[in-house]
Amino acid sequence: MPDRVYVEYWLDENVVLVLDNRVVEIFDATHAVVSGTPRWHVNHIGVEAKPRKNGGLRITIGARLPDQSLSYIGAQAVLDVPEDKVPHVLAFFDRAKEARASR
Numbered sequence: 001m002p003d004r005v006y007v008e009y010w011l012d013e014n015v016v017l018v019l020d021n022r023v024v025e026i027f028d029a030t031h032a033v034v035s036g037t038p039r040w041h042v043n044h045i046g047v048e049a050k051p052r053k054n055g056g057l058r059i060t061i062g063a064r065l066p067d068q069s070l071s072y073i074g075a076q077a078v079l080d081v082p083e084d085k086v087p088h089v090l091a092f093f094d095r096a097k098e099a100r101a102s103r
Contacts, residue, residue: 005099009092011079017092022099026061026077042100046070055083081083093101 007019014029024045026038038061046064049057059079063071081089 005095007092007095009088011081011085011089017089019092019096019099021071024061024096026051027077028077034075034077038075038077042074042096045096049090052080057081057086057089059089 002075004021005019006021007017009017011017015033016027018025018027018061019042022042024040024042026034028034040061040063044063046062046069048060050060054059057080059077059081060070061077061079063074065071079089
C-alpha cells in the first residue's frame, strides 16, 4: 500500500489548500472564497483555471461532472492566485491528479 499523501499549501493568511490522502479540502478563515463544504474526493474534483490580466490565475473548484465539466451546484471555491504563487498552486493540483491515478 502506498504511503498516505499529505500536502498543505497556504495561498495567503486566510486560505489553505489541503490534500489529505485522496481528499482535497479548502479552508478559508473569512469564508470569502468558499461556499458550501469545500471538500472533494480526488475522483470527484473539477478544477478550471483561467488567466487573469495581472498574470495570475482565477481557479474555480467544484464537483467534476461525468462529461468532465464543472458543476456549479454544491460546494465551490474561487481562488484568485497571484502570479508568484501559480506554480505552487498548480503543483498542489498536480499532486491531487497523481492521487487520483494511484488508486
